[in-house]
Amino acid sequence: MRIFLFIAAAFILLFPVQAQKAKPKGVYETATNILYREGKLTDYMRERCRLDVYYPKHIKIFSTVVWFHGGGLKAGNRQVPKELREKGIAVVAVNYRLHPKVKSPAYIEDAAAAVAWTFRNIEKYGGSAKRIYVSGHSAGGYLTSMVGLDKRWLAAHQIDANDIAGLVPFSGHTITHFTVRKERGIDGKQPIIDSMAPLFHVRKDAPPLLLITGDRELEMLGRYEENAYLWRMMQVVKHPDTKIMELDGHNHGQIADPAHALLLRFIKRVGKSINEPKPE
Numbered sequence: 001m002r003i004f005l006f007i008a009a010a011f012i013l014l015f016p017v018q019a020q021k022a023k024p025k026g027v028y029e030t031a032t033n034i035l036y037r038e039g040k041l042t043d044y045m046r047e048r049c050r051l052d053v054y055y056p057k058h059i060k061i062f063s064t065v066v067w068f069h070g071g072g073l074k075a076g077n078r079q080v081p082k083e084l085r086e087k088g089i090a091v092v093a094v095n096y097r098l099h100p101k102v103k104s105p106a107y108i109e110d111a112a113a114a115v116a117w118t119f120r121n122i123e124k125y126g127g128s129a130k131r132i133y134v135s136g137h138s139a140g141g142y143l144t145s146m147v148g149l150d151k152r153w154l155a156a157h158q159i160d161a162n163d164i165a166g167l168v169p170f171s172g173h174t175i176t177h178f179t180v181r182k183e184r185g186i187d188g189k190q191p192i193i194d195s196m197a198p199l200f201h202v203r204k205d206a207p208p209l210l211l212i213t214g215d216r217e218l219e220m221l222g223r224y225e226e227n228a229y230l231w232r233m234m235q236v237v238k239h240p241d242t243k244i245m246e247l248d249g250h251n252h253g254q255i256a257d258p259a260h261a262l263l264l265r266f267i268k269r270v271g272k273s274i275n276e277p278k279p280e
Contacts, residue, residue: 027057028086029259031125036094036117037110048097053113053125054080055090061128061276063187063267066118068136068143073107073179074099076139089267090127092118096143104180104196108153111143115164116157129275133166135263137256139179141172144231145198149206153233166208166270170259171223171252174198174211174230189221199226202233208241209234210266212259218251241270 025032030052037049042196065084078093085091096110136144147153148167154160173232176192180226186192194200216224224246234242245262247255 030054051094055125063131066092066134068140069139073139073238111151135168137170141169146170149201164207168210204237211244212253214250220252
């Protein structure tokens with residue numbers, strides 16, 4: 001009995017010391033509803049071309065994910081995925097204009113403007129322009145690949161797409177998006193590869209690329225196969241860092257949660273190769 005009481009007393013005395021040694025939780029803030037487009041804007045652009053910046057206050061030179069929501073280019077709203085919160089990174093959550101109020105390439109123009117805004121402004125929040133990653137689910141994955149592979153969209157903002165640290169599309173089209181095909185009167189089951197297809201812009205010097213899809217038997221029509229084709233063609237042009245991951249047992253809508261863990265792992269891996277001075 002005395003031994004038990006001694007152990008219990010020791011535990012009580014030790015616990016506050018251990019609690020004091022525990023690292024305090026980081027502080028995160030969110031800057032909301034920022035207009036990322038400039039110049040002559042329509043009312044709809046002023047409404048939709050907005051973003052939020054979720055960022056850590058206790059970290060300097062942090063990595064940032066520009067995140068595009070899904071919705072077939074026809075629906076959806078920006079949000080910071082819960083799986084990316086309090087992970088030591090910033091998330092720039094972006095809204096963009098939607099069909100049928102606009103048509104292609106308005107979606108990509110907005111996505112590029114949001115990425116360019118991030119390059120020009122993230123250091124004001126403590127981040128690094130060398131550590132900007134672009135990602136998104138479904139339609140957001142399509143926008144990710146288009147902005148990162150077709151260099152003309154960011155070039156319009158005097159940004160080199162190769163300065164993106166990495167691209168991580170979740171189950172995005174790599175052929176021309178079905179909504180873009182619909183705008184042209186083309187059936188959704190008719191695959192098209194033209195300048196509005198990420199596959200059209202395969203190149204050796206692109207940023208590191210991680211393609212994530214759901215189970216090929218559960219995914220949207222052909223979604224795994226077209227991503228596998230992009231992976232193969234990137235190998236053909238000898239791109240040094242393209243990988244594809246198929247999440248077995250997950251359908252199109254289910255992959256986002258587990259895919260975020262893969263995104264974070266990708267950021268950690270790629271980040272090790274980025275050289276920049278340490279903060280003072």
